[in-house]
Amino acid sequence: MPRAKSQSRESLLDNALNAFWKIGYHVISMGDLVRETGVSRAGIYADFGGKQDLFHASLDRYQETVVTPAFAPVEASGTGIDGIETYLCNLLTRFELAGGFGRGCLVGNTLTQIPEIDVETRAKLQAHCDRLTDGFRHALTNENGPRGPLTQPEIDDLARYTMISVQGLWSYSRLTNDATVLRAYSDTLIAVLKSRLRGSLQ
């Protein structure tokens, strides 16, 4: 009779996710993963098939257990710019509590490490960016209202602008331990969005 694997599989995934996130796909070794997860090599291979498959599963797990709760304020129905503000503020608070030199975003970290040829991984990264863009578009559309100052193409541009800016924020968060710089960036970004939606830009 097969034992209930779901619990340990999820725990394994969480540990692997954290290792990939902090150390990076290429730098982390299977030996490290065995040590970090407490699961034997054979167990990892039996459950996932290999390092790359474990990483892909970790990327999916990242979406479920990290992005979904963190991004919930943005994806909540009826939210506006305040949802984006809450999202950023929460993550910056987490950064401060961790004492700086954060892990950044697993997706942003990964896209600087994979070759152009790895289309399967790229698709997962693109899907993440699309999810962020969709969320921001949702919030900005609500904020704009039915007869707001911005047209739909302008909102699309602003949503992509927000997504790319957030990637820059998490990227730089790996280098600095100064939360005030990140807070200032977040504040300016929010101010830009508000300004745009007041129609006072251009």
Added chain:
Amino acid sequence: MPRAKSQSRESLLDNALNAFWKIGYHVISMGDLVRETGVSRAGIYADFGGKQDLFHASLDRYQETVVTPAFAPVEASGTGIDGIETYLCNLLTRFELAGGFGRGCLVGNTLTQIPEIDVETRAKLQAHCDRLTDGFRHALTNENGPRGPLTQPEIDDLARYTMISVQGLWSYSRLTNDATVLRAYSDTLIAVLKSRLRGSLQ
């Protein structure tokens, strides 16, 4: 009598730099570097000491041969926002000519791959970010003029905002082959800077 090594050394560095830039520090192997540079293993070790030293030399070379000419419009004396605009426009044109899926920024790529412990490399990355920030501060200060709408702390914040945004731009440029998205980001960023310096934000 020692032969003039400077020429081949620089050529070696350029090839190594391109390999590190495109493939990444951990993924590229010494075998790859031997093939890419056309220099034997012993030659590389004799001239640089090892992989990490070659990488550090490549980071310095990146500053000299890539950042300095590309960033010149921003660092030019007397430049304003138009200098930032020229800088971004030039690099986006290069991206379009290359057909998308760019290499991003070597510094941005690296900072998602090095461990927290590698302070020597981190210092080089931080110096690059500081250089960008200083350049943007210089251009924004000029644009602001002696009695502009912004105070010096506000200009500092805006310079750091620009630097982090640019990191996000190059980060995302590794994932997309759609230059119009990057152009739209650049246009919005420039519009934000102009708006701020008109004093119409907040």
Added chain:
DNA sequence: CTTGTTTAAGAATGATCGTTCTTCTACATC
């Protein structure tokens, strides 16, 4: 031409990588 020295090239090395395989334990079933 011979000899001494420098330079480059690639074979050898120890370590470590991802992956596989064998072994041993523990439990269910009769």
Added chain:
DNA sequence: GATGTAGAAGAACGATCATTCTTAAACAAG
């Protein structure tokens, strides 16, 4: 209690890593 089986653990494997060492070629000096 004996037997069969599923599961986990880590030893073993070939490949590849960064690095070093040996060797051969090329040039300068006598």
